[in-house]
Amino acid sequence: MEERDDVQLRECAERLALTLAQSGMQRTTARVMTALLFTQQETMTAADLCGELRISSGAVSGAVNQLIPTGMIERVPAPGSRRDHYRFREHAWATLMGNQNALLDSMWNAAAEGIKAAGHDSVAGRRLDEMQDFYGFMQREMTALIDKWREQYEAGGR
Incomplete structure (x- = not known):
């Protein structure tokens, strides 16, 4: 059941990303934003996003650099991890x-x-x-x- 729920969440995220892209947002940026919005994880790393979305680390980096200044996502500390962690921002x-x-x-x-x-x-x-x-x-x-x-x-x- 959990795997089916994850598939449904990914499909919902992709539909929203498509809507955002049709409204003018860059498609990769929209996909990264919706992946962070729909994930069941508290945070995701760039590697998580690359794997989830099947995109390059450069594409993730570009999207993150566009989303952070808007206030939609934020970089958060992850004790014990050398990787940057991102999450969809509260409010x-x-x-x-x-x-x-x-x-x-x-x-x-x-x-x-x-x-x-x-x-x-x-x-x-x-x-x-x-x-x-x-x-x-x-x-x-x-x-x-x-x-x-x-x-x-x-x-x-x-």
Whole structure:
């Protein structure tokens, strides 16, 4: 039964990786991320990921180097081991969405610069005003939503 469960987990991971790749994430990066998400192990080494995904150590290294800065995965110490261990980070989804605030802020600032250059009452200025209003709203709401989710999650109200 356990082997069947592992096969089903790997299939689920591959389906999610395909979805992520279709949404723009590099395929190998998506596969490494989902392998760490779906594994029953606390951590995985690069060698574990190579074996599980049948990819090269260079491919794993590249994917890990892309995923760590996003906050989705983290390198963790493993006493007695010389190898790096990786795990899917706790609250990774909230971290990822929180990181989106930097993008929202950049878009808001780009609109502000455009309004300054074009003039508030120009045709472009009116479009940029809508853009700035939208991204300002999204940034305020995203922060509030993440905070609300964290409170709910920590209270056990899934």
